[in-house]
Amino acid sequence: MELLFKGLLNLKRSKKISILLxxxxxxxxxxxxxxxxxxxxxxxxxxxxxxEIYLILSLTFVGIQMLFGSYLKLSRYxxxxxxxxxxxxxxxxxxxxxxxxxxxxxxxLIPFSNLIIYLIIFFLLMLLKNSLLYNFFNYIFDKxxxxxxxxxxxxxxxKTLNYIKNLRNYNFSIEGIINENTQFYQTTNNNFRLLKGGxxxxxxxxDKKITDILVTDKSSYKNKIYYYKxxxxxxxxxxxxxxxxxxxxxxxxxxxxxxxxDEVIGENFKKYKQNTSIxxxxxxxxxxxxxxxxxxxxxxxxxxxxxxxQKIIIVDKDEFSIFDLKKKLGTHSKIxxxxxxxxxxDFLNLxxxxxxxxxxxxxxxxxxxxxxxxxxxxxLYNNIKTALxxxxxxxxxxVKKCLLISTDKAVNPTNIxxxxxxxxxxxxxxxxxxxxxxxxxxxxxxxxxxxGSVIPYFQSxxxxxxxxxxxxxxxxxxxxxxxxxxxxxxxxxxxxxxxxIYLLDMGKPINIYDMxxxxxxxxxxxxxxxxxxxxxxxxxxxxxxxxxxxxxxxxYNKNLKKTKFDKIMFCDEKSDDKFxxxxxxxxxxNLSNFKNLKNLKKNLKKINN
Numbered sequence: 310m311e312l313l314f315k316g317l318l319n320l321k322r323s324k325k326i327s328i329l330l331x332x333x334x335x336x337x338x339x340x341x342x343x344x345x346x347x348x349x350x351x352x353x354x355x356x357x358x359x360x361e362i363y364l365i366l367s368l369t370f371v372g373i374q375m376l377f378g379s380y381l382k383l384s385r386y387x388x389x390x391x392x393x394x395x396x397x398x399x400x401x402x403x404x405x406x407x408x409x410x411x412x413x414x415x416x417x418l419i420p421f422s423n424l425i426i427y428l429i430i431f432f433l434l435m436l437l438k439n440s441l442l443y444n445f446f447n448y449i450f451d452k453x454x455x456x457x458x459x460x461x462x463x464x465x466x467x468k469t470l471n472y473i474k475n476l477r478n479y480n481f482s483i484e485g486i487i488n489e490n491t492q493f494y495q496t497t498n499n500n501f502r503l504l505k506g507g508x509x510x511x512x513x514x515x516d517k518k519i520t521d522i523l524v525t526d527k528s529s530y531k532n533k534i535y536y537y538k539x540x541x542x543x544x545x546x547x548x549x550x551x552x553x554x555x556x557x558x559x560x561x562x563x564x565x566x567x568x569x570x571d572e573v574i575g576e577n578f579k580k581y582k583q584n585t586s587i588x589x590x591x592x593x594x595x596x597x598x599x600x601x602x603x604x605x606x607x608x609x610x611x612x613x614x615x616x617x618x619q620k621i622i623i624v625d626k627d628e629f630s631i632f633d634l635k636k637k638l639g640t641h642s643k644i645x646x647x648x649x650x651x652x653x654x655d656f657l658n659l660x661x662x663x664x665x666x667x668x669x670x671x672x673x674x675x676x677x678x679x680x681x682x683x684x685x686x687x688x689l690y691n692n693i694k695t696a697l698x699x700x701x702x703x704x705x706x707x708v709k710k711c712l713l714i715s716t717d718k719a720v721n722p723t724n725i726x727x728x729x730x731x732x733x734x735x736x737x738x739x740x741x742x743x744x745x746x747x748x749x750x751x752x753x754x755x756x757x758x759x760x761g762s763v764i765p766y767f768q769s770x771x772x773x774x775x776x777x778x779x780x781x782x783x784x785x786x787x788x789x790x791x792x793x794x795x796x797x798x799x800x801x802x803x804x805x806x807x808x809x810i811y812l813l814d815m816g817k818p819i820n821i822y823d824m825x826x827x828x829x830x831x832x833x834x835x836x837x838x839x840x841x842x843x844x845x846x847x848x849x850x851x852x853x854x855x856x857x858x859x860x861x862x863x864x865y866n867k868n869l870k871k872t873k874f875d876k877i878m879f880c881d882e883k884s885d886d887k888f889x890x891x892x893x894x895x896x897x898x899n900l901s902n903f904k905n906l907k908n909l910k911k912n913l914k915k916i917n918n
Contacts, residue, residue: 332438334371338367341362342358347426348423348426365409370431377398391439392436395432410424459481459517459518459519460519461484461485461487462486462501464524466525469523472553484502485504487503491503519543521547522540522545523550523553524548527549533833544840544844547830549833567768568832570758571790591613591618591668593617593618595620595668597622597661597666598621598624599625599669599670599671600624601621601672604758605756605791607637610644613799614638614641614643614644616799619643620666621644622645622664623647624647624657624660624673625647625648625673634646654701657702661703661705667709668709669699670802671711674729674730675692676716676726678718685909686909690897692729692732694897696736699711700739700740703746710747712749712751713749713750715730715734717752717753717861718861734750734810738888739890748808749806750809750811751797751798751811753787754788756794759791767828771846779850780853781853781859782822784822784859785818785859785860786861788815788819794813797813810880813878892916
């Protein structure tokens with residue numbers, strides 16, 4: 310019998326859901342049959358009822374349950390919240406049935422009063438089912454002493470002791486405790502194994518296959534990060550006693566925890582002093598930022614404000630992003646918001662004419678590889694035409710310094726986004742030869758926390774306990790704090806030379822699997838796999854997408870020179886004398902005619918070569 314119970318508990322999730330789905334259909338069928346017998350003066354046999362009624366009512370309810378994800382949590386816990394969820398589902402079920410009845414069946418199906426009786430019977434039977442399953446589940450654990458989770462208590466004290474005393478049928482086994490106050494432990498009647506730190510603890514966690522560590526210390530942000538890092542190498546869940554509100558389970562935590570994304574890459578962002586002499590050059594200057602409401606643009610503006618420029622003109626074509634940034638920055642007399650498409654020369658010209666900026670930061674570009682690849686004509690037009698417009702207007706209105714924010718994907722580009730950014734770099738280098746304005750380029754890899762970037766996306770999936778899609782276990786990427794990247798961009802804008810390509814030293818490329826593992830661990834969770842079936846988050850491998858690289862490069866050669874500033878290097882790349890602006894302009898004019906991706910890439914590569 311114990312083997313049977315264990316077999317039921319260890320069934321795959323899909324099979325458990327299928328069983329629950331089948332049970333709900335059976336209960337619905339029984340409810341329909343009971344309803345017809347209650348309203349009839351004679352006994353109605355099961356098969357005397359129209360099969361269409363069985364199918365419509367039962368399958369509609371199951372569909373609603375699936376729509377609201379009721380089967381994902383199964384019926385393991387039965388409490389007030391689960392009853393309210395069921396009530397919500399039944400109210401929606403009732404609305405759908407009324408819709409069926411009056412729009413498709415002209416009042417037929419089953420009489421309205423009978424429909425109410427069916428829903429009441431069905432609801433009561435569903436409550437009974439959930440209650441029985443809950444009790445059956447706990448009976449199996451109690452009867453067979455099945456404890457899938459193995460726990461270490463960290464910091465044993467009176468609070469921990471009270472927690473254990475209040476527990477009756479908890480679904481974990483306590484394998485040992487780490488207790489600095491041995492004298493207190495000796496006053497209790499417990500016989501848990503006392504553990505020391507270091508190698509003994511490491512060996513114990515591995516040998517006993519510990520799944521959870523329950524920490525008694527206060528659940529402050531600082532403490533959480535400390536303990537999450539302390540047990541980083543172990544695939545175990547870290548839980549704080551302060552956060553546990555359900556004594557029957559360690560699964561239910563009172564509030565979600567979100568780590569600072571810089572912690573994930575181990576970035577120690579240097580806090581730059583505002584009164585550093587180099588930043589005096591920005592004071593009282595008029596600064597225009599295209600793509601200013603985007604991830605990098607918005608942070609760049611936040612940092613520029615601190616150095617007291619005369620004006621900051623934010624140009625972006627995303628209305629909602631401007632609205633969002635305006636709320637974030639509040640009312641500021643120095644900031645001007647302009648909603649335009651930077652690929653439209655005439656509209657951009659009006660802004661240059663009105664403000665006559667001293668500095669221009671170009672952060673306006675479509676950057677997501679897959680989206681650009683699937684919308685290549687307009688994406689190319691936007692990225693390249695924006696660069697051309699800015700460079701031409703910078704010369705026309707005698708802008709002092711014009712900076713392009715580029716990407717590592719412009720180096721040996723394999724995708725449309727990278728090719729477009731490489732063309733933008735060539736445009737800036739071409740205009741730099743006119744010696745009327747200073748044009749230069751800043752190139753760097755991924756920044757942590759930008760819109761649509763991997764860490765915020767993975768964090769959102771982790772909070773929903775969904776699996777994380779990973780392209781390749783060996784894939785690496787350059788990652789840097791978005792705040793530090795923007796601070797370094799500002800520095801380069803001040804001391805950068807004409808025709809210069811500057812690289813941000815992003816350190817060593819980070820393995821994406823290691824980063825994903827660390828993000829899961831810094832949420833206090835563990836990876837679910839064969840060795841740890843009670844884990845929280847699964848990782849699934851999807852393979853590299855079209856145009857993606859396994860590893861990125863930041864420059865075409867290793868001829869990098871250090872500058873006088875930390876983390877800023879000069880890339881000694883020769884400008885392209887073969888670059889022809891007329892050929893590029895002709896290419897842009899004919900972009901809408903390119904329907905063949907292969908032909909488009911061929912022409913684009915000709916411009917880049």
